[in-house]
Amino acid sequence: MRITGKTPVNVVMLGVVMFVILTTLISVSAFSEFSFQIIIGIGNVPNISLNDLPDYSVLLYTDEPFAAVYIDGKYAGNTDGFGRIVVKFDAEGYHSVWIVSSNKYVSFDKIVFYVEKQPKIVYVPSTRLGDVTIFSNVYPVSVYSPKGLLYGVVRKDGEKVLAPVGFQELVFSSPGFEDIKQSVNVQYGKESPVWLKFSPVPFNLELIVSEKFSPNGDWTDDECIIKIYSSRPASGSIQIMDSSGIIVYEKPLRINAGTTQLKWDGKGYPDGVYTVKVLLSDGLTTIQKEARTIIDNSVYTYAKEITITVLLLMTGLVTYLILTGKQ
Numbered sequence: 001m002r003i004t005g006k007t008p009v010n011v012v013m014l015g016v017v018m019f020v021i022l023t024t025l026i027s028v029s030a031f032s033e034f035s036f037q038i039i040i041g042i043g044n045v046p047n048i049s050l051n052d053l054p055d056y057s058v059l060l061y062t063d064e065p066f067a068a069v070y071i072d073g074k075y076a077g078n079t080d081g082f083g084r085i086v087v088k089f090d091a092e093g094y095h096s097v098w099i100v101s102s103n104k105y106v107s108f109d110k111i112v113f114y115v116e117k118q119p120k121i122v123y124v125p126s127t128r129l130g131d132v133t134i135f136s137n138v139y140p141v142s143v144y145s146p147k148g149l150l151y152g153v154v155r156k157d158g159e160k161v162l163a164p165v166g167f168q169e170l171v172f173s174s175p176g177f178e179d180i181k182q183s184v185n186v187q188y189g190k191e192s193p194v195w196l197k198f199s200p201v202p203f204n205l206e207l208i209v210s211e212k213f214s215p216n217g218d219w220t221d222d223e224c225i226i227k228i229y230s231s232r233p234a235s236g237s238i239q240i241m242d243s244s245g246i247i248v249y250e251k252p253l254r255i256n257a258g259t260t261q262l263k264w265d266g267k268g269y270p271d272g273v274y275t276v277k278v279l280l281s282d283g284l285t286t287i288q289k290e291a292r293t294i295i296d297n298s299v300y301t302y303a304k305e306i307t308i309t310v311l312l313l314m315t316g317l318v319t320y321l322i323l324t325g326k327q
Helices: 011-026 303-325
Strands: 036-038 057-061 068-071 074-078 084-089 093-100 106-108 111-115 120-123 126-136 141-144 150-154 160-164 166-173 180-186 191-196 205-210 224-230 234-241 247-255 258-264 272-281 286-295
Touching: 068 084, 074 084, 093 106, 111 120, 126 141, 126 150, 126 166, 126 180, 150 160, 160 166, 160 180, 166 191, 180 191, 205 272, 205 286, 224 247, 224 272, 247 258, 247 272
Parallel strands: 057 120, 126 191
Antiparallel strands: 036 084, 057 084, 068 074, 068 093, 093 111, 106 126, 126 160, 141 150, 141 166, 166 180, 205 224, 224 258, 234 247, 234 272, 272 286
């Protein structure tokens, strides 16, 4: 199987990259950078009236007392005994808030809110958590939500991950084995043990290489890209042979389940057809795969020279703008 190599470096892409860099250098943050202050004296008053608050104030409401509050990444104070804190800003604008509890079984997502002149309430809900304790026949084991959110990875019996409370349909995954879906009743602040017995997936192997490459140093398709797709961890070797069967490259391999990418520069070898061969075993089954690639140095793209020239021009432009801006 083959893939056709495409030009990885061209003037258009370089221009886009440089534009992004320059834009980043002169851009400003989308969030408001106004200062804020905490209104002191709220204490544990059960009721807070928005009419009593100054302009540009926000009453942050959580269900977690004495939790640390971060506004735009800066520590702002702690909630009171009712889980509240009032923050006064200087003007309208977007801001972010993140609540951090000392209780590991309570978590908060970072949220973005908009400050207006009229005081307002912003609710910051929490997520209650419990421990899922894993006992498995293989490791590591990754624990996911049904939507693919990673809760954590365990590497031995008795290790735990935190998950939201309630009946959770959790997905347990280990490389080279079939996923396990299991319903777990996660209880707040408590352990919920889970026993897992993974079954190995069938050993499958695929090999894809660049159809053609040119190791002539022009920064275009200078290397042969070799991709090995394996359903299970495996070990073995890779060989590259010329058209007469002589081995020009050889290396032992130990790969994980998934995609493994290698590169061969082919430098010093003449134009022609080369065969890439991988021989891998998962301990039970051995599979051999072959694919062909071509070394062709007949075309020189001058991508390197063009790239260096554009970089020098952009560097000179930026330097000129900086120097003239200081005058």
